[in-house]
Amino acid sequence: MRVLFALAVLLLSACGFHLAGQAPLPEGLRKVYIDTVTPYKVGEPPLEAQLRAILQRRGAQVLASANDEATTIRLSNLDERREVLSLGTDGKAVEFRVITRVHYEVFRGTQTLILPGDLVASRDYSFEPSQLLAKEAEELRLRSFIQSELAELLMLRLDATLTHPATAAPAVPAGGAPAP
Numbered sequence: 001m002r003v004l005f006a007l008a009v010l011l012l013s014a015c016g017f018h019l020a021g022q023a024p025l026p027e028g029l030r031k032v033y034i035d036t037v038t039p040y041k042v043g044e045p046p047l048e049a050q051l052r053a054i055l056q057r058r059g060a061q062v063l064a065s066a067n068d069e070a071t072t073i074r075l076s077n078l079d080e081r082r083e084v085l086s087l088g089t090d091g092k093a094v095e096f097r098v099i100t101r102v103h104y105e106v107f108r109g110t111q112t113l114i115l116p117g118d119l120v121a122s123r124d125y126s127f128e129p130s131q132l133l134a135k136e137a138e139e140l141r142l143r144s145f146i147q148s149e150l151a152e153l154l155m156l157r158l159d160a161t162l163t164h165p166a167t168a169a170p171a172v173p174a175g176g177a178p179a180p
Contacts, residue, residue: 025058026162028113033066037076045078046144047102050151073154077103077118080136080143083160085124097124098139100146114161119153121146 002163032055036048044052051073063070078100085095099122106114123142127135 025055025060026159027059028071028162029055029058030107031061031063031070033063033070033072035066035072035074036078037074038078045075046068046147047075047078047100047150050148051075051154054151054155071108071113072107073109073158075102075106076105077101082139083165093127095124095126096139097122098142098146100143100150102150105157114158119150119157121149121153 009118014139034048036045038045054072055062066072078102079102080098083097083099084093085097086093088094099120101118101120103116103118105112105116117121125135125138
């Protein structure tokens with residue numbers, strides 16, 4: 001039985017299989033600066049904290065300020081909102097959707113490494129007015145989960161684009177058109 005297990009582990013490692021979070025970071029993510037553009041910043045947004053934690057867990061050096069050697073991940077237009085999905089017979093909301101949207105840019109110096117884009121995640125939940133405190137706590141948990149999910153999605157996009165640049169869009173000078 002041990003021999004079969006050892007053989008299975010050997011075969012999986014030979015094909016490049018890695019457990020989630022264990023794959024080596026692409027060279028472009030070894031030194032990273034996370035720039036979050038928020039109009040009224042009181043504390044670190046949860047999305048930035050989640051992204052920083054993922055990068056550090058995978059061995060990246062997250063810098064406190066930008067420099068020409070570091071890849072900058074700029075997060076902007078962070079929009080969190082709640083929409084009413086359905087109303088009860090009394091005209092009050094009974095179901096909501098929590099939506100979080102973020103715009104990202106990834107560049108080093110004046111070269112854009114990944115074309116700018118948007119990520120959106122949402123979750124639905126039912127609302128019972130008699131359980132107001134529990135439902136408010138549920139919404140906070142959902143918002144936290146969405147922030148974690150967006151950070152993971154961004155890391156997947158960064159990994160895929162920087163690890164396999166031949167399948168990605170061409171690098172673009174900052175503020176310019178794609179190079180021929």
